[in-house]
Amino acid sequence: MRVLILGGDGYLGWPTAMELAAAGHDVTVLDNYLRRNVAQETNSEALIASPNLVERARVFKEVAGPTIEVIIADCTHYQQMADAFVRCEPEAVVHYAEQPSGPYSMSSYRGAHLTLNNNLNATFNLIWAVLEHAPDCHIIKLGTMGEYGTPNIDIEEGWINIEHKGRSDRFLFPRQAGSLYHTTKIFDTDLLWFYVRTHGLRVTDLMQGPVYGLTTAESILDPRLAPNFHYDDIFGTVVNRFLVQAVAGMPLTVYGAGGQTRGYLNIKDTLQCVGLVLANPAARGELKILNQFTESLSVNEIAERVRRAGMELDLEVQIQALPNPRKELEEHYYNPTLSGLLDLGLKPHYMTNEVLGEMLEVVGAHRDQIRRDIVMPRVRWNTDG
Amino acid sequence: MRVLILGGDGYLGWPTAMELAAAGHDVTVLDNYLRRNVAQETNSEALIASPNLVERARVFKEVAGPTIEVIIADCTHYQQMADAFVRCEPEAVVHYAEQPSGPYSMSSYRGAHLTLNNNLNATFNLIWAVLEHAPDCHIIKLGTMGEYGTPNIDIEEGWINIEHKGRSDRFLFPRQAGSLYHTTKIFDTDLLWFYVRTHGLRVTDLMQGPVYGLTTAESILDPRLAPNFHYDDIFGTVVNRFLVQAVAGMPLTVYGAGGQTRGYLNIKDTLQCVGLVLANPAARGELKILNQFTESLSVNEIAERVRRAGMELDLEVQIQALPNPRKELEEHYYNPTLSGLLDLGLKPHYMTNEVLGEMLEVVGAHRDQIRRDIVMPRVRWNTDG
Numbered sequence: 053m054r055v056l057i058l059g060g061d062g063y064l065g066w067p068t069a070m071e072l073a074a075a076g077h078d079v080t081v082l083d084n085y086l087r088r089n090v091a092q093e094t095n096s097e098a099l100i101a102s103p104n105l106v107e108r109a110r111v112f113k114e115v116a117g118p119t120i121e122v123i124i125a126d127c128t129h130y131q132q133m134a135d136a137f138v139r140c141e142p143e144a145v146v147h148y149a150e151q152p153s154g155p156y157s158m159s160s161y162r163g164a165h166l167t168l169n170n171n172l173n174a175t176f177n178l179i180w181a182v183l184e185h186a187p188d189c190h191i192i193k194l195g196t197m198g199e200y201g202t203p204n205i206d207i208e209e210g211w212i213n214i215e216h217k218g219r220s221d222r223f224l225f226p227r228q229a230g231s232l233y234h235t236t237k238i239f240d241t242d243l244l245w246f247y248v249r250t251h252g253l254r255v256t257d258l259m260q261g262p263v264y265g266l267t268t269a270e271s272i273l274d275p276r277l278a279p280n281f282h283y284d285d286i287f288g289t290v291v292n293r294f295l296v297q298a299v300a301g302m303p304l305t306v307y308g309a310g311g312q313t314r315g316y317l318n319i320k321d322t323l324q325c326v327g328l329v330l331a332n333p334a335a336r337g338e339l340k341i342l343n344q345f346t347e348s349l350s351v352n353e354i355a356e357r358v359r360r361a362g363m364e365l366d367l368e369v370q371i372q373a374l375p376n377p378r379k380e381l382e383e384h385y386y387n388p389t390l391s392g393l394l395d396l397g398l399k400p401h402y403m404t405n406e407v408l409g410e411m412l413e414v415v416g417a418h419r420d421q422i423r424r425d426i427v428m429p430r431v432r433w434n435t436d437g
Numbered sequence: 438m439r440v441l442i443l444g445g446d447g448y449l450g451w452p453t454a455m456e457l458a459a460a461g462h463d464v465t466v467l468d469n470y471l472r473r474n475v476a477q478e479t480n481s482e483a484l485i486a487s488p489n490l491v492e493r494a495r496v497f498k499e500v501a502g503p504t505i506e507v508i509i510a511d512c513t514h515y516q517q518m519a520d521a522f523v524r525c526e527p528e529a530v531v532h533y534a535e536q537p538s539g540p541y542s543m544s545s546y547r548g549a550h551l552t553l554n555n556n557l558n559a560t561f562n563l564i565w566a567v568l569e570h571a572p573d574c575h576i577i578k579l580g581t582m583g584e585y586g587t588p589n590i591d592i593e594e595g596w597i598n599i600e601h602k603g604r605s606d607r608f609l610f611p612r613q614a615g616s617l618y619h620t621t622k623i624f625d626t627d628l629l630w631f632y633v634r635t636h637g638l639r640v641t642d643l644m645q646g647p648v649y650g651l652t653t654a655e656s657i658l659d660p661r662l663a664p665n666f667h668y669d670d671i672f673g674t675v676v677n678r679f680l681v682q683a684v685a686g687m688p689l690t691v692y693g694a695g696g697q698t699r700g701y702l703n704i705k706d707t708l709q710c711v712g713l714v715l716a717n718p719a720a721r722g723e724l725k726i727l728n729q730f731t732e733s734l735s736v737n738e739i740a741e742r743v744r745r746a747g748m749e750l751d752l753e754v755q756i757q758a759l760p761n762p763r764k765e766l767e768e769h770y771y772n773p774t775l776s777g778l779l780d781l782g783l784k785p786h787y788m789t790n791e792v793l794g795e796m797l798e799v800v801g802a803h804r805d806q807i808r809r810d811i812v813m814p815r816v817r818w819n820t821d822g
Contacts, residue, residue: 203606205599205604223613224613235631246614
């Protein structure tokens, strides 16, 4: 199948490209290096430097065989998006092309404005490129479990039947996010759902939790093919931060009470899920929404797991509570449904001692590149006014 | 009170400015003439030409006394918005500065892109101008009843308690709009609600139905102060179209079955509502949502009322069904709540024979300027793909 991957330079974009190319698809990646540029701007570069996309595609072809086409272009410029569609003629598009950092979106007018405009216009231009050039194309859009926030009711997969005063109707599950970035993902879903209703697009929205993992079946073929690993407060997730802190002998910093619970998954499962959805497309006029995670964990549980995995490698790991820089519930109900992807055949990998131990060893090999000054929170949104 | 009115050149913006100035407030209007430019671009100019804002403010001062300050600026340019805040130091902002045409937002890439980016960035810049220059300022934002769509359950005022599997929580009422324009208004609400939660803004969101009416207490002082009256398929509402068709001897064109029901209100009631809300601001960290309409009417009912009012003026009025150019339910449940504004003291005007008769007479005085070719639908979004 001809597949276009928007945001193909990213933590998930590049591994997805390799996985789909290895599986025999004709893969084109498109990126404008926005994440690299924001990382540079915010002093948040990845732990392990990655070659650029053209170079990564060259290495991949050398060690694995398949060709991955590379287009350097900006999804917020419609003509550039349309040109990519004409060149690639995609049967499916995987849409990762978003500014993905919550803290960056809360850092300043600049960060907020860039996030809002980049993310909404990328999705908007994708919709129009499909309408004008590939109306039958299946859009696989990465949403986030963060769109749901932490409601006091069970989180269904995208939709909910509401009974109210003796009548009922079916609606998108109510969403309420914790950062502007996550709010733009709500807008993405609403925008796609609107054009699904009016113009019959076919869309799958994957509501994904935070992803961890440093290796995939293809990335291990050459160190230059590794996924990006960010551990700073802008792009690093809590798992990455804890791994780096454990290796660097810094205490694991838990924000607030540490009861913040989210659904996590291994990067290998992200690749599985995208593959399964590619093989099971949404129908014309259908918005299929699937929750994409494998286990719900609190920050305290993750800290404890990293501490235990560290002990087995003779790392002495402390855990330290920090005042929470974010505005979020620190203890809350959290019960998301996971069934659609399991029904399609997902075989989960879990955050075991062994998995964490392997990640600690990869991070340990780059211990000397760890910059301790970019780990602690630099962006706060816990104060009114 | 110092009040800044964004979109002060509009159908509602200018009458609001006059009403608040007459009531003793210090009023500044800001506009970039976007609606006039789009009207020109789409061959959709108003029936009665209006002087520009500076001239209207001059005439108003001459005939009524108070000064209305005029700023010509673009809300999507942050520095222009920030400059207006520094100059005006508003205690309240009334936000009408949006591209308001559903059909224009569905007409083309250009129309859709302009609507999405104008509306979202105007609201976004307003939020940041308040955060940076006037954190205590009360934002009165005009939403639309169209955000709710036509759900099969009663429409509450902004919020709903959802009971689900034995647990419950309170959410924004689910919204699902019928045009991209209306979808951008959903985004506005979500964006404001996000910054209310994180930064303690004070916001009132007025979910307003379609407004009709050609006169206000101030507009009658001089014909140059009249509200804009659009009757074309881009900016004209169904009421205006019917009035013009009745005067021009064209059949009233009902789209589809004509059971499409919405909550309507007289422009005099819009002014009342904004005045009431100005006097009863939201608290810090509060998003107050009020439904703003006075009576629910179907298209068929409006056609029948215009026909009856026309008969009293010896107009022979036919009613004709047209294939619906829009994607919408033509028969549906519709039961919106109206209580918040009544509790604040709203005294409704209704769409009576007398009110319609007065409007028919104003339109009749401009019979010779009616352009019959811009009344019929030029934009369609009823087809898939």
